[in-house]
Amino acid sequence: GAGVSQSPSNKVTEKGKDVELRCDPISGHTALYWYRQRLGQGLEFLIYFQGNSAPDKSGLPSDRFSAERTGESVSTLTIQRTQQEDSAVYLCASSLWYTDEQFFGPGTRLTVL
Amino acid sequence: TQLLEQSPQFLSIQEGENLTVYCNSSSVFSSLQWYRQEPGEGPVLLVTVVTGGEVKKLKRLTFQFGDARKDSSLHITAAQPGDTGLYLCAGVGAGGTSYGKLTFGQGTILTVHP
Numbered sequence: 001g002a003g004v005s006q007s008p009s010n011k012v013t014e015k016g017k018d019v020e021l022r023c024d025p026i027s028g029h030t031a032l033y034w035y036r037q038r039l040g041q042g043l044e045f046l047i048y049f050q051g052n053s054a055p056d057k058s059g060l061p062s063d064r065f066s067a068e069r070t071g072e073s074v075s076t077l078t079i080q081r082t083q084q085e086d087s088a089v090y091l092c093a094s095s096l097w098y099t100d101e102q103f104f105g106p107g108t109r110l111t112v113l
Numbered sequence: 114t115q116l117l118e119q120s121p122q123f124l125s126i127q128e129g130e131n132l133t134v135y136c137n138s139s140s141v142f143s144s145l146q147w148y149r150q151e152p153g154e155g156p157v158l159l160v161t162v163v164t165g166g167e168v169k170k171l172k173r174l175t176f177q178f179g180d181a182r183k184d185s186s187l188h189i190t191a192a193q194p195g196d197t198g199l200y201l202c203a204g205v206g207a208g209g210t211s212y213g214k215l216t217f218g219q220g221t222i223l224t225v226h227p
Contacts, residue, residue: 042201042217091155099213104155
């Protein structure tokens with residue numbers, strides 16, 4: 001079956017603009033996660049969804065970052081008033097249930113000029 | 114906050130050499146996962162070690178979980194160019210607000226030269 005997909009694969013934006021990043025999880029997976037990965041670094045947890053509720057938003061860096069999920073389907077990560085330090089790869093993962101193996105998408109590379 | 118220190122950050126070796134990557138923490142994890150990530154792709158799970166002292170082998174890769182479940186190592190025997198990539202360890206939180214949460218190390222960029 002299809003894996004986790006993310007769009008766009010690359011996004012270049014100007015400082016101060018808003019961006020939306022999309023994640024389509026594996027069908028039937030109830031848990032969805034967003035991570036940020038700076039160049040050559042490990043992954044930084046941002047937020048986790050169980051269904052369409054977000055029990056853990058502790059990793060969101062600031063109030064410019066928000067995310068939502070429709071049912072047990074697509075999720076959108078929104079970054080408002082982007083800053084250069086927001087430049088990174090944003091990875092989405094899904095799992096059947098929380099604590100199960102996570103399957104990662106290919107990521108969205110965000111560049112803020 | 115749980116932290117996982119991964120070393121070395123960079124490793125450049127010749128084909129046929131052996132190598133070890135380490136992950137260390139002061140926190141106890143319920144399990145520890147190792148991932149490999151290729152450029153432009155998301156991480157792919159290689160193995161999960163669960164029991165303190167556990168050793169798992171995956172062809173030329175040997176993974177070990179420390180007795181206290183605070184540290185882990187990945188050993189590659191006779192490295193090949195196809196092993197080149199970013200290797201990540203991730204600890205699974207054992208309880209409290211960290212329960213089930215993945216804490217990633219900084220990653221090791223491995224380059225194996227022919």
